[in-house]
Amino acid sequence: MSSDISQNNKRIAKNTLALYFRTFITMIVGLYTGRVMLQALGVDNYGINAVVGGIVAMSSLITSTMSAAIGRYITYALGKGDRARLQVMFSTSINAQIVMAVLAAVVLEVAGVWFLNSEANIPEGRMIAANWVLHCSIISLMISLVSTPFSALIVAHEHMTIYAYMSIVNVTFKLAICFLIMMYGGDRLILLALLQVAVALLMRVFYGWYCARHFEEAHYSPTMFDKGLLRELTVFSGWNLLNHGAYVFSTQGVSMLVNVFFGVVYNASRSVALTVNGVVQGFVGNFTMAFSPQITKSYAAGDKAYAILLANRGTKFTWLMMYIFIVPVCMEAETLLQLWLGQVPVLAPLFLRFAMFESLAFSSGQNLFKLVQADGRVKQYNIHVTLFMGVIFPLTWIAYRMGAPVWSGYLFYIVIFFLLNFVRFYDLKCLMTFSVKQHLRDCIYPCLIVSVTSFILPVILAQFMEQGGVRFFIMVPVSVLWTGGCCIIFGLSQDERLFFWNKMQSVLKSKMPK
Template structure:
């Protein structure tokens, strides 16, 4: 993951230098219009992984093969639906609603077509990704992710090699699409070689498809609102400040997404265990997963993020050289929102393991849409550019409270809120308060100038306080013993 993160961030730096602020902002804006329709992708991933986990828990290979064939059938249907939506609503919005100069409009439309095709390949790739996650083949998933990061690094390098050409952004989008096709073929070939259930055609079992569509429908509204909020922030800022500010949003999102990928991989690893524990009613194991998953997921992100937040100007200048305005501010606020949201992941995964998602999806989805509308009118009223990101932080805090109460009252009555708050959230709060206070004092009283040395010391302080205050004694001992064992094995 460290390697993938480093390659991804370096790739962003090269892309920004090759395209420039305006073209990089245009790329992020146009692909963002297509990504509005990718809300289906996120819901389909959750749906596929859940049904694969259920089939694996039954230990019935024939049924698992039927589930996979139904998933392929369903995903191809939705890929076609996304194509139609993009070519109608997407084209209209791109040409008549976004703030794009006439000289860039043709190039934006070409890029839009490549982005639409990329999304279709991404959707049809989901069943293969989901079965890898359900079977917990994380090493294969990691190798393919590394290869994808390296191929995406070659895209801006190729543009440097060809020099100054016309329609550079459109060509960039075409090369990214080519990478998507290659990765799609790799996922398919790996799965067909390793997993017998994937050697089937896209034929849907009527009963399975009906169940998958029902579950998918419950999650659809919430996922649509999430992607609408993320992409809507870009559109709102574009409407009031132009395409230049979209480069700042793109850079902030790239850095934020790269760091958050640490936790996404961790949560993907515990999702199968969460689903199977809930389905088989192993509540003691499920409680342990929620407890440890919440703390470890948060601390993984926290230890990486907090030193970067305290040294953001230095890190961004080191990374990009020339930093777009507001990129640092957007990044800091975005990371705060992610830190709050990561606390809810294991709780949310438990809710998704059940079939009681209707009111959760409706409530959270509506709140996201309200946040988007509020951001538009506040920007229109003259509030600063950071307003939509502050709204996102508030929404994530409300989600946390809602998810915990919903899990207890509707889904999982055995869930102990008091234990969760005292043993998990209080421990997290203690780490945050102590480490931030210590870092603030150190950076002001001891070493006030941002530098690489201060960044390393901040990381060490954050890691020390997290290990000391965030983990139980038995967990610390287990971690040290595991490290010693690994070191001995390498000798």
């Protein structure tokens, strides 16, 4: 058993390193791409792209539920070692995703086109380009849906290296698109939409080739359709539909409200904040992605105690990693955006600060959510979560109607998502032997101490320096080092600190010339 745990820890560490290599490259390229894209499109077109993309993302309240179900069942079958069922599941899931893609396209071509042309706040003369973006985004969504079983196979088999490499290729394509747009003399927003479809198609072809070459179960048969399995997927995803629907309305739905009440300029500011936050969340989310297959496989193999241990550890590590980014970004948001973009949209620094804590609130419960999914009994959980998350959209709508500031939507999201963890505690206790007291003692309390102490030195230092480039290049490394030290001293247990130092020493030794 100890040998298996050691191998699992090594696999998690290896996959996390591969994903961090991906994230480091994509972070650099992605941030530069965001700057070039904003300059190439302008604030209005950038905001239009964000609004229309949000309309398509609203469809994920239907589509992402089936995608999550496919990922869970494929990983669970691997944990059970059932290869025959895995092959049937793969073909069945592709057939299901094809149907889902067609349904999503029909709904979006009706409801999406109506909202864009009747309700959305689009600047005069840009409606034709906005419709091009909508139709191309729908095609990209269909390609992405059919690709889901292939991506799920790669993650389930924990081939994170190829996943990392293709993410780098993807952002490189996006950078190339930016330069093509800057050289184009016509409507740049339309060209952007068409090129994004081309990139999505190229990625789909590669993932199909890679899976067919490396995984024996990745051979699609249109006639292989297991009705029983489809029923399981439908029931599982049906209850998840409530959860995902509430989440989409609390994020993309709020973005639509921002557009209706305040216009595309504020959508551009929100999109800028989401771009930076997306980079950070992707960096921290590598922990969740690396831990997730092991949580599901351990649970499927009957080792529930180890699955709970992984979920608790992943929760704490995710929080601590988030704070290494939160502190420097919150302290230097204005200068960061000025250096990155040159032209900073209105309220973007404030949105960025809120978005960082919004991301922390969301990430704090993801490993616990994976634990619920590993069990498979998701009905009660999804009902409870839906009731909590579902109030964000109407509260924001009421607040905006009463004249509340544009940033108030962030407050509703942050408070409710932190409270949502108490719902997870209750449901996990109903499903398995989950100790809330142990989770609070081992995870939450150390994280709260780090959350307070990590701001002390940066706040004091900021009082003696004027805002600007000099303070930025001093404050960022000081904030990172100080927060990292707080994480090690206050956030990690004695065993975890010993594990951390041993791993650091082994990594340094491996890099030393022999």
